[in-house]
Amino acid sequence: MKQAWEWDYEMFSGAVPVKDRTDLIQWDNLLEGKFLEEARQMLESGKGAWTKPLPESKAPYSKMLGAISSMANMGYDVTEADKLIPLAFDAIREDRLIDLQVLNARVFKALAEAPKIEGHPYWSYVVYESFEQYLQNAQLCDYPDYRLPGREELFDRVHAGWLGEIIGSALGTAVEGFKSSRLWEVFGEIDGYVKPPETLNDDITFELALLEAFREKGYAIDSDDIADKWVGLIPFAYTAEEVALRHMRSGIYPPQSGYLVNPYREMIGAAMRAAICGALAPGRPRLAAELAWKDGRVSHHNNGILAEVFNAVLVSMAYVETDMRTVLEKAMRAIPMDSEFYTVLEFAFEACEKSATYREAWELCEEKYKHYNWVHCYPNMASEVIAIYFAGNDYQKAMSILMMSGQDNDCTGGPIGHAYGAMLGTAALDKKFTEPLEDRLDTYVRTMETQSITSLSEKTTDAILKHWQE
Known part of the structure; x- marks a missing residue:
C-alpha cells in the first residue's frame, strides 16, 4: 500500500x-x-x-x-x-x-x-516534556560579562535582525515548497528576489504576538500570556498553529493546545518564530531558550519545541559572538544529545564535514529526510546547518543556500536571516535586499496590519531596555 x-x-x-x-x-x-x-x-x-x-x-x-x-x-x-x-x-x-x-x-x-x-x-530517543527536563541535558553557553551596548548600537543590531529576517522570509515565500533540483532547473543559483518581495505571511505573525506579551510582562511571561495574544490578535493560522488556535478558542490552553490531537506538532512552525525569543534575550542563551520553550509549547511538542530553542539560541548568541560557525556549534550543544532532533543536526553537520560543496551536503540530507513533509522541522533545520557551515559570515551566501535547499525556506530564511543581521548590523545588508522593502511590514495581525520595520525595531529595542534588569 x-x-x-x-x-x-x-x-x-x-x-x-x-x-x-x-x-x-x-x-x-x-x-x-x-x-x-x-x-x-x-x-x-x-x-x-x-x-x-x-x-x-x-x-x-x-x-x-x-x-x-x-x-x-x-x-x-x-x-x-x-x-x-x-x-x-x-x-x-x-x-x-x-x-x-x-x-x-x-x-x-x-x-x-x-x-x-x-x-x-x-x-x-528521549521525549522532552518540560523546560526543566531539557535543562538537565542541555549545554547552554553563559556570557556573564556581556553588557547591552548603548541604545544606538543596540537599535542597529535589533533593526538589522528584523531586516535580515524579513528579507529571508520574503526571499523564501516566493520559492517555498519546491525540491532543490527544480529550483536549480528554473532559476539557477538564487542570489536575490525572484519577484517583487512581499512581507505579509504567517512567519512573523506569532512573533508580534509574543512581543506584545513581552512588552507587558517582560521575562515573566508564561505560555498562557502568549496564548491570550494569539487568540486576541491572530485571526487564522496553518497546520500546528491552526490546531492550537482552535483548541485555545475552546479553552484548551498550553501544553495541551500544542500536543492534543495535533499531528503537526513537530513541524517547522515553532522554529520559524524563534528569532524574537533570541532577540529579546541578547547574549543570554538560557533565557532565550526558556522564552522559546514557553512559546513553543503553545502549538508544538518535543522535537518541534527543541527546534525553536535551537533557533532562539542562535539569535541570542549572535549578539555576542563574531563568527556564525562558532554560533552554530555552540547552538548544537544546546540541544540534548539523547533527543532525535539532535541526530538531525549531527547528520547535517557531518554531511558538511565530508562534502566539498553545500550542494553535495544538501543532497545527502535531502535523501535522508525525504520521507518527512517539506514543512517538517527536520529537513529544514538540516538546511540551516548547511547554510551556516558553508556561508560563514556571508549573509547573502547563507540566504542563497537556504533558498536553493527548497523545502519551507521562508521559515528557515527568517530566523537565520535574523541571526546574521543581529551579528553583522545594518551595514552588512545589501541595498538590493533592503530598498525594495520600503521600510514596510504588512501583517494580518489585528491592529498591526501595516507598520514600518523601523518602528518595529524601535518597539523591540524599547522592550529589551525596559525589562533587561529583571
Missing part, C-alpha cells in the same frame, strides 16, 4: 516553479474579509486540505498528507489513515465533496486513535 509520505513526496518532487513572475498577491482583500474567508475554506476539510497552491510561490501543499506522514514519523501506526488516501483523491476527482468531508474527518479520527509502534526508532 502506498504510504502518505510517498504520495506527498511525489507531489513535492513533481512541482515546478514559474520564472519571471511579477504578480503580487492582492493582500488588500484581507482587510475586506475576503482573504480570511479563503483561508478558512482552505483550512477546513475540503479539496484544499489535500492539495492547494500556496498563496505566493504557487507550490502545491497537502495538509492531510502532511498530517499522516508526520504521525508516522513520530512512531504511530497510521495504516488506517493511509487506506483512506486513494478514496479521498477519488472523491476529489469525482467532485463528491460530501463524501470528502467524511473521509477527511475519518483521517483525523484514525490519526487520533493511531497506536504507538513498539520498537519504532522514534521511541528510542
Whole structure:
C-alpha cells in the first residue's frame, strides 16, 4: 500500500516553479474579509486540505498528507489513515465533496486513535516534556560579562535582525515548497528576489504576538500570556498553529493546545518564530531558550519545541559572538544529545564535514529526510546547518543556500536571516535586499496590519531596555 509520505513526496518532487513572475498577491482583500474567508475554506476539510497552491510561490501543499506522514514519523501506526488516501483523491476527482468531508474527518479520527509502534526508532530517543527536563541535558553557553551596548548600537543590531529576517522570509515565500533540483532547473543559483518581495505571511505573525506579551510582562511571561495574544490578535493560522488556535478558542490552553490531537506538532512552525525569543534575550542563551520553550509549547511538542530553542539560541548568541560557525556549534550543544532532533543536526553537520560543496551536503540530507513533509522541522533545520557551515559570515551566501535547499525556506530564511543581521548590523545588508522593502511590514495581525520595520525595531529595542534588569 502506498504510504502518505510517498504520495506527498511525489507531489513535492513533481512541482515546478514559474520564472519571471511579477504578480503580487492582492493582500488588500484581507482587510475586506475576503482573504480570511479563503483561508478558512482552505483550512477546513475540503479539496484544499489535500492539495492547494500556496498563496505566493504557487507550490502545491497537502495538509492531510502532511498530517499522516508526520504521525508516522513520530512512531504511530497510521495504516488506517493511509487506506483512506486513494478514496479521498477519488472523491476529489469525482467532485463528491460530501463524501470528502467524511473521509477527511475519518483521517483525523484514525490519526487520533493511531497506536504507538513498539520498537519504532522514534521511541528510542528521549521525549522532552518540560523546560526543566531539557535543562538537565542541555549545554547552554553563559556570557556573564556581556553588557547591552548603548541604545544606538543596540537599535542597529535589533533593526538589522528584523531586516535580515524579513528579507529571508520574503526571499523564501516566493520559492517555498519546491525540491532543490527544480529550483536549480528554473532559476539557477538564487542570489536575490525572484519577484517583487512581499512581507505579509504567517512567519512573523506569532512573533508580534509574543512581543506584545513581552512588552507587558517582560521575562515573566508564561505560555498562557502568549496564548491570550494569539487568540486576541491572530485571526487564522496553518497546520500546528491552526490546531492550537482552535483548541485555545475552546479553552484548551498550553501544553495541551500544542500536543492534543495535533499531528503537526513537530513541524517547522515553532522554529520559524524563534528569532524574537533570541532577540529579546541578547547574549543570554538560557533565557532565550526558556522564552522559546514557553512559546513553543503553545502549538508544538518535543522535537518541534527543541527546534525553536535551537533557533532562539542562535539569535541570542549572535549578539555576542563574531563568527556564525562558532554560533552554530555552540547552538548544537544546546540541544540534548539523547533527543532525535539532535541526530538531525549531527547528520547535517557531518554531511558538511565530508562534502566539498553545500550542494553535495544538501543532497545527502535531502535523501535522508525525504520521507518527512517539506514543512517538517527536520529537513529544514538540516538546511540551516548547511547554510551556516558553508556561508560563514556571508549573509547573502547563507540566504542563497537556504533558498536553493527548497523545502519551507521562508521559515528557515527568517530566523537565520535574523541571526546574521543581529551579528553583522545594518551595514552588512545589501541595498538590493533592503530598498525594495520600503521600510514596510504588512501583517494580518489585528491592529498591526501595516507598520514600518523601523518602528518595529524601535518597539523591540524599547522592550529589551525596559525589562533587561529583571
